[in-house]
Amino acid sequence: MAEPVTASKSSNRNSTLIRYFCSKYQGINGEYFLSNLNTTLSSLRHQLLVSGVTRYATARTLLNGESVWGLASCRGYLSTANCVACFDYAVAQLKVCGLGNGAHAFYNGCEVRYGNNNFYDDYTKQAGIVMCGNTTSPQAADFRKATDSLLSDLRTAAPKTSNFYAASLRRISNGNGTVYAIAQCNLNLSQIICEDCLDSRYTSLGACIPGTTGRAVDIGCFMRYSRTPFFRQNQTTDITRLLGDGDSGKKGSVIGGVVGGVCFLLLLLAFFLWRLRSESTSGCKRDKSTGLTELLQDPARFSYDDLRVATNNFSDLHKLGGGVFGEVYKGTLKDGDTIAIKKTNMNSAGGKMHIDDELKITFNVHHRHIIRLLGYCRKGPLLFLVYEYMENGSLHQFLYGDKSRNLSWRQRFEIIFGTARGLAYLHEQYHVTIIHRNLKTTNILIDNELQPKIADFGLIRLLPEDKTHLSTRLAGSLDSVYAAPEYAIHGQVSEKVDTYSFGIVVLEVISGKRCKEVKDDDLVIPSLLNHAWDLYESGTHLNLMDDRLDPNEYSVEDAKKIIEIALMCTQSRVNERPAMSDIVALLSEKSLYEMPPVRSTFHEYNTEIQNDTY
Incomplete structure (x- = not known):
């Protein structure tokens, strides 16, 4: 290891540089690497801004074959503003690494790392970087005892917390001051590895005592102590409960x-x-979420007789289809308006007491790319949801069914882009976060202008709790091919569940092939997703494009970018999938029509410091 590079003193003490490293390897495509690096860093910064109490973020961008993994971690006592400020300092410092395919910066308050390989599970068990203060405590024995005891307790407690972080203080015996200390691991590590990493940091800090300050940092974890407070007393962790013996x-x-x-x-x-x-x-009483809906407009109520007449007593001739949420019928009201009616038996589903609130939330969703709920009707255990009618049917019918037609590149892109915008609205722009959980080509409807409209959103909110994820009973109905692995296997729900499903839909739209089965040169390949990844890893992912598309309609760069966005969405790690708002931003870029020079914010910083290499 070279000597640490120390930055000049800053007004922000958390942004004091400890050390940074640049990779020596330069064999990368500079334009694409910098573009992906910029996207990764932007995603990290956005996550730190909105992450709440967890100052940790990971991101990966793989467009154009130049993957960039990124990680940012701030000390648990930092505010959001100070965390982001420290991140900005780190990005500015790492600018000197240029086109090296990796870099890592350690600061008092944060660390930032990026590289073109997956390093999330990395940690060092060696002594690592140790920074000891020059001042020795006048009460050496008492100070050593208090500090060693505190650090030992923190290395035990931190791995047992939910965010792998603990901060505490300890009075020096005889009333001779206080020692402040923290211990922290990266959240991608396991608890056992976190313990192992902190054991190394604890051992290395022993060389600093009785010096009044000490920092031990390297890949994976960080420990620091000081006789001077560097976090507030109300920011301490209750570690007593984490230290008990058998x-x-x-x-x-x-x-x-x-x-x-x-x-x-x-x-x-x-x-x-x-x-x-x-x-x-x-x-029925409403649950505690009632307050969220008090200012919303109530959905219209239709009479059962009107719906029965509109569908000729729900005749099979009017039936459009069905699924886990019930049967769908086409109906014509007395005034001539055509509607779609979804019939659901809420008794068999168990029902929910807050169904009125859920219907009100769904009714007040207004977006160009989301199907409109017009109203509802109840009759006994039956719930009828009345929607606007889409004559063109679903995207599934356009791609494979009775309405199958050869969509142009522009039409396919508009369907992809519109679906992304609709999901981003449900996730981040509506006043209540709505996660679809069952996005697929059959519930993306197509209007007369060949624009997509997301259907069946919010319906899972109406099902009982034991049916709100892919249980054995529902696996055949909620299509597991589109389902994110964490949802299909464990029932874990987040917005990234929809991101995964969106990625599968995109692969279907651009390839014209079903996600369940792919035929390629008379060979049957079981999964479109696996096929797409295989092509990408061999650098031939352009072969995924639908043969019916005119190659003159699109550029090779645009086609590859859409495929790579889809693959980004289907990564197995939840935190590596982009948010739908980030996908909308990527799809909104002018580069999908033109390929202008990329201006990376990574090169907008201008600092002059020396760098170490490894």
Whole structure:
């Protein structure tokens, strides 16, 4: 290791540079690498701005074959503003690495790393970088005892916290001051590796004591102590509960069991009292989310007789299709308006007490690329949802069904772009986050202008809790081919579930092939996604394009970019998938029509410092 590079003093003490490294390897395509680096850094910065209490972000961009992984981590005591400021300092410093395919900067308050390989599980077990202060405590023995005890406790406690971070302080015996310290691991590490990494940092800091300050940092984790406070006392972690031995743990379990049993009995009593009260009233009570809907417009109510007449008593001749959410019928109202009616048996589904609120939330969604809910009707256990009618049917029918036609490149791009905008609205622009969970070509409808409209959004919110993810009973209905692995296997839900499904849809749109089965040169390939990844890894992903497309309609760069965006969406790690708003930004770039020179914000910084290499 070379000597650490120390930056000049800054007004922001958290942005003091400890050390940075640049990769020596330069064998990359500069234009594409810088473009992807800029996208990755922008994503990291955006995540730090909106991440709340977790100052940690990862991102990956793989456009044009030059993958860039990125990681940013701030110390847990930093505010959002200081975290982002530290990140900006790090990006500015790493500008000197130029076209090296990796770089890493360590600061007091943060670290930033990028590279063209997946380094998220990396950590160092060696001593790493150790920075000791020049001042020795006058009470050397007492200071050593307090500091060593505090650091030892933190290395034990931090891996047991949800964010792998702990901060605490300890009084030096005889009232001779206080020691402040933190321990932190990157969230991509396992708990065992975090413990191993912090053990190394703890051991290396022993060489600093009785010096009044010490920092030990390297890939994976960080520890720091000081006699001077560098975080507020109200930012400490309660580590006492994380340090108990086996006996105390058993005692805690017994106490917890007793307390838990009492609480359970109280909850049962409260439940029965609530049931008695609710049975004495005429309607169902709304849940705590009612306040979110008080200012929303109530959906229109249709009479059952009007819907029955509109569909000729729900005749099979009017039936458009069906699925897990019920059957869909085409209807014509007395005034001549054509509607689509979804018939759902809420009794068999168990129903939800807050269905009125959910319908109100769904009814007030207004977007160019989202199907419009016109109203509803209830009759006994049946719920009828009335939607605007799309004569052209679904995207699935356009690609493979009875309405199949050869869509042009421009038409396909508009369908992809419109779907992305609709999902971004549901995720981030509507006042309540709505996650579709079942996006696929059959519930993307096409209007008369060949624009997409997302259907069936929000319907899973109406199902009972035991049916809101891909259970065994629903796996055949909620198409597992489109489902993100964390949702299909564990039922874990986030906006990135829709991002994954969107990626599968994009692959279908540009290839004209079904996601379940691909035929290529008379060979049957089981998965379109696997086929696309194989082509990408061999550098031949342009072969995924639909043979019916006129190559003169699109540029090779545009086609590759769309494929790579789709693959970004289908990455197995949830945090490596972009948000739908980021996808909209990528699709909005002029480069999809022209390929202008890329101006990377990574090169907008101008600092003059020396660099180490590794």
